[in-house]
Amino acid sequence: MNKVILMGRLTRDPEVRYSQGDNAMAIARYTLAVDRRFSRNNGDEQTADFIGCVAFGRAGEFAEKYFRKGTKIAVTGRIQTGSYTNKDGVRVYTTDVVVEEQEFAESKNSSGSDGGFAGNTNRAPEPMGAGDGFMNIPDGIDEELPFN
Numbered sequence: 001m002n003k004v005i006l007m008g009r010l011t012r013d014p015e016v017r018y019s020q021g022d023n024a025m026a027i028a029r030y031t032l033a034v035d036r037r038f039s040r041n042n043g044d045e046q047t048a049d050f051i052g053c054v055a056f057g058r059a060g061e062f063a064e065k066y067f068r069k070g071t072k073i074a075v076t077g078r079i080q081t082g083s084y085t086n087k088d089g090v091r092v093y094t095t096d097v098v099v100e101e102q103e104f105a106e107s108k109n110s111s112g113s114d115g116g117f118a119g120n121t122n123r124a125p126e127p128m129g130a131g132d133g134f135m136n137i138p139d140g141i142d143e144e145l146p147f148n
Helices: 058-066
Strands: 004-010 015-018 026-035 048-056 072-085 091-104
Touching: 004 048, 015 058, 026 058, 048 058, 048 072, 058 091
Parallel strands: 048 091
Antiparallel strands: 004 026, 004 072, 015 026, 026 048, 072 091
């Protein structure tokens, strides 16, 4: 089984190219900085791995449109290895994650940036609740609760 699950932040905006031919397909490449659970120096220094990812087709178009440097995303996919000979005649080996699914791992507001969009910073007041994130329901309601 070849299955990878990653969560990290984009190190830069995705680089997107389109294949040639009648049915041009988006090919997005990006690098995720994934924090390691444990560091070597007794927790003094946070370390990360930088993992290359490739998204094809609609996933590539989505990455081009919505992903920006610093965005925290979750990716599932598979590891793919390959090799090529560079212009100096040296054999170069590659390892990438081929993206099967990708999604945002945090809200735009919690990332601390506006993701390139200027919006209204005034937020609607949150409903009064019991402090656990749920709204208090008055006693004596035996009917179905109205939800939008």
